[in-house]
Amino acid sequence: MNQDSATPRLCTPGNVLLGLLASTGLAICLALASVSRMAAFWPALGLNAVFIYLVVLTVALVLCSNRGGPLRHSGPGASWTVFGLIQVIVIAYSLLVIAAEPWLAPLELSAHSDPGFFLARNIGISLIAALILTRYLALQQRWRAQVAAESSARMDSLQARIHPHFLFNTLNTISSLIADRPEQAEQATLDLSDLLRTGLRTDSRHSLGEELELVRGYLRIESLRLADRLEIDWALAEDLPLDRELPALLIQPLVENAIVHGIARLPEGGRLTIRGERLRHDRLRFVIENPMPRSTGPTSDDNSNDNRPEGNHMALENIRQRLELAYEDGARLKAGGDNGQFQVELRIPGE
Numbered sequence: 001m002n003q004d005s006a007t008p009r010l011c012t013p014g015n016v017l018l019g020l021l022a023s024t025g026l027a028i029c030l031a032l033a034s035v036s037r038m039a040a041f042w043p044a045l046g047l048n049a050v051f052i053y054l055v056v057l058t059v060a061l062v063l064c065s066n067r068g069g070p071l072r073h074s075g076p077g078a079s080w081t082v083f084g085l086i087q088v089i090v091i092a093y094s095l096l097v098i099a100a101e102p103w104l105a106p107l108e109l110s111a112h113s114d115p116g117f118f119l120a121r122n123i124g125i126s127l128i129a130a131l132i133l134t135r136y137l138a139l140q141q142r143w144r145a146q147v148a149a150e151s152s153a154r155m156d157s158l159q160a161r162i163h164p165h166f167l168f169n170t171l172n173t174i175s176s177l178i179a180d181r182p183e184q185a186e187q188a189t190l191d192l193s194d195l196l197r198t199g200l201r202t203d204s205r206h207s208l209g210e211e212l213e214l215v216r217g218y219l220r221i222e223s224l225r226l227a228d229r230l231e232i233d234w235a236l237a238e239d240l241p242l243d244r245e246l247p248a249l250l251i252q253p254l255v256e257n258a259i260v261h262g263i264a265r266l267p268e269g270g271r272l273t274i275r276g277e278r279l280r281h282d283r284l285r286f287v288i289e290n291p292m293p294r295s296t297g298p299t300s301d302d303n304s305n306d307n308r309p310e311g312n313h314m315a316l317e318n319i320r321q322r323l324e325l326a327y328e329d330g331a332r333l334k335a336g337g338d339n340g341q342f343q344v345e346l347r348i349p350g351e
Contacts, residue, residue: 016060023052051093058089079134090126094119173224188224191217209242215252222259229269236276247326251286253315254344258290262342265293282350289343
């Protein structure tokens with residue numbers, strides 16, 4: 001999904017529902033303003049609601065079906081295109097209602113008594129609504145740019161804290177292996193190279209298979225350092241779409257958190273569980289579970305301000321923001337702990 005696009009952001013279920021709720025409120029206001037007795041309120045509400053729903057759904061259909069067309073890119077051009085599109089659709093439906101007046105009048109469903117005023121009123125309302133919508137698009141795009149900048153800054157800060165420590169430990173491990181186990185030292189060097197190369201490209205995308213291979217490489221390095229203190233339990237479904245393209249570094253940082261802030265802090269170590277499955281509608285679900293140090297205590301929902309280590313909290317928040325940028329409200333990252341176990345659940349929508 002193009003992250004620079006403003007108009008497709010209206011195509012999410014949440015935004016479409018918000019548009020319908022706003023349409024209902026507008027229909028109620030128009031009905032209250034146009035009647036003087038309760039008996040006339042419900043017919044007026046019904047006609048206004050049907051008209052406004054048709055306009056909103058038609059606009060949403062046109063916008064969502066043109067993600068690869070003229071509405072793909074954000075900016076003043078896209079905003080003016082949306083503004084003009086709303087006017088054209090409102091005028092078209094208004095003229096259709098005026099033309100259908102002879103068939104509506106016998107049913108006592110007349111929507112107007114003055115065609116000119118009816119058309120002018122609808123255009124005036126649509127101008128105000130379009131101005132609000134285009135302003136919303138501009139503010140949303142500005143917010144997304146700010147979130148992207150903050151996400152990049154947080155990732156840079158997190159890497160500055162974690163990577164030197166991890167690099168120092170890995171190089172020590174490799175040096176200790178060179179004399180006795182040169183093949184493992186060579187493999188650890190290759191794994192470290194892959195991790196660092198991908199870590200320098202946090203905004204890149206790669207396949208699910210490459211992400212999982214990155215996780216395996218990281219775990220091979222940590223297994224050399226932690227030895228029998230680290231147990232790994234893989235539970236990946238066979239039907240995972242390994243060629244699915246994902247933002248880089250979604251799963252590996254979660255696994256790294258589980259080890260650095262969980263298992264590595266326990267003298268006896270612990271078991272790391274990585275589960276992955278394919279859900280309905282081609283959605284993906286991954287769960288990473290690890291034992292918590294006793295001093296950490298139970299944690300709650302993903303947005304809680306708990307006593308997790310700062311690096312862990314920053315990484316989770318960064319991944320959450322990158323999911324929002326890549327999938328809007330279609331993805332979910334949920335973290336929590338209880339009974340000595342910390343669990344992170346990652347859900348990725350279908351293509």
